[in-house]
Amino acid sequence: MTEEMLEVSVWKGDAKGAFVTYQVRRQENQTVLDLVTHIQRYMDPGLSYRFACRVGVCGSCAMTVNGKPRWTCRSHVSNVVEDGRIEIRPLESLPVVKDLVVDMTDFFDKWAQAKGSFVPTCSRNDEIAAVSPTDKKRRLADAGIECIGCGVCYATCDVVAWKPGYLGPAALNRAWTLVNDVRDGGNDERLRAVAGDDGCLSCHSQQGCVERCPQKLNPTMAIAGLKRESVKAALKGKL
Amino acid sequence: MTENTVRSETWLWLAQRTSAIVLAVCIAVHLTTMIIAMQGGVSTAEIAGRVGGNPVWLVFYGIFLAAVSVHAPIGIRTVLQETTSLSAKRIGLLTMLLGLFVFVLGVRTILGLYQMAPTS
Numbered sequence: 521m522t523e524e525m526l527e528v529s530v531w532k533g534d535a536k537g538a539f540v541t542y543q544v545r546r547q548e549n550q551t552v553l554d555l556v557t558h559i560q561r562y563m564d565p566g567l568s569y570r571f572a573c574r575v576g577v578c579g580s581c582a583m584t585v586n587g588k589p590r591w592t593c594r595s596h597v598s599n600v601v602e603d604g605r606i607e608i609r610p611l612e613s614l615p616v617v618k619d620l621v622v623d624m625t626d627f628f629d630k631w632a633q634a635k636g637s638f639v640p641t642c643s644r645n646d647e648i649a650a651v652s653p654t655d656k657k658r659r660l661a662d663a664g665i666e667c668i669g670c671g672v673c674y675a676t677c678d679v680v681a682w683k684p685g686y687l688g689p690a691a692l693n694r695a696w697t698l699v700n701d702v703r704d705g706g707n708d709e710r711l712r713a714v715a716g717d718d719g720c721l722s723c724h725s726q727q728g729c730v731e732r733c734p735q736k737l738n739p740t741m742a743i744a745g746l747k748r749e750s751v752k753a754a755l756k757g758k759l
Numbered sequence: 760m761t762e763n764t765v766r767s768e769t770w771l772w773l774a775q776r777t778s779a780i781v782l783a784v785c786i787a788v789h790l791t792t793m794i795i796a797m798q799g800g801v802s803t804a805e806i807a808g809r810v811g812g813n814p815v816w817l818v819f820y821g822i823f824l825a826a827v828s829v830h831a832p833i834g835i836r837t838v839l840q841e842t843t844s845l846s847a848k849r850i851g852l853l854t855m856l857l858g859l860f861v862f863v864l865g866v867r868t869i870l871g872l873y874q875m876a877p878t879s
């Protein structure tokens with residue numbers, strides 16, 4: 521019996537690089553990250569890529585697979601292969617460092633721009649805040665907190681591609697979880713950061729982020745919430 | 760982004776959404792009327808008979824025009840921002856002129872129709 525082989529095209533070089541094609545043996549249980557690891561270990565030791573946990577927790581292995589951004593460690597070859605071929609490129613909308621590695625600086629800087637860090641209203645000497653898990657605001661926050669920061673939504677978002685200043689789905693989703701955190705005290709400043717031209721108001725609700733998010737989060741809904749809160753703040757003269 | 764920009768962008772967004780609500784109603788009324796009026800063809804006399812000298816249609820199309828003049832330039836401003844490398848200032852000026860142009864044309868049309876005497 522002949523072994524089934526996969527034709528794997530991998531991006532090599534920086535933004536001006538090109539695809540190099542490798543023949544990799546098809547295995548029954550094989551992820552896209554397995555393919556890249558196999559190529560790096562046995563065929564091309566110079567290949568650069570990023571990964572850590574291999575189990576869908578760390579969010580570091582996202583790449584463009586057959587045209588779509590995916591977390592490669594949890595993407596099975598059987599689900600993404602097309603006619604025995606797989607094309608692996610670095611994520612879109614982020615500068616390529618080398619091969620499959622992109623510079624995530626812009627992506628994470630935008631979390632900071634969107635005031636994505638918790639602003640405490642109590643000190644360690646105060647009573648612990650009692651927040652019911654069934655509270656409406658808590659549920660809204662819970663819906664978005666499982667983001668692993670993989671950048672898949674950012675790479676799939678057309679608005680990010682059109683407007684490089686746009687904060688993007690992940691940073692805005694993060695801001696929305698904090699807007700709904702009753703313990704947080706930074707909302708006025710946060711809404712000023714996420715309203716406006718590069719913020720939530722630029723979202724076209726195309727929902728590419730919802731479609732592609734490996735954690736099945738809904739950044740579009742979070743952004744819609746931010747739009748409502750921004751408008752309320754504007755009407756109250758708080759912006 | 761300055762505070763002023765954040766505020767003005769948010770107001771523009773709100774203006775566009777609000778005008779969209781007005782447009783949804785106006786377009787529905789306009790299309791329904793057109794479809795009903797078009798039964799068996801339409802003539803200048805018919806149009807003049809319906810809208811000429813009628814203050815209700817004057818006010819209706821006035822509101823319709825105001826909504827279009829607000830809605831369209833803001834939308835085109837966004838499209839230009841996303842698809843061209845023109846500066847924000849230039850895009851603002853271009854779309855403001857467009858809004859003004861649409862408004863002036865609209866006012867001329869509405870007043871022209873209102874002043875048309877219904878032929879008996």
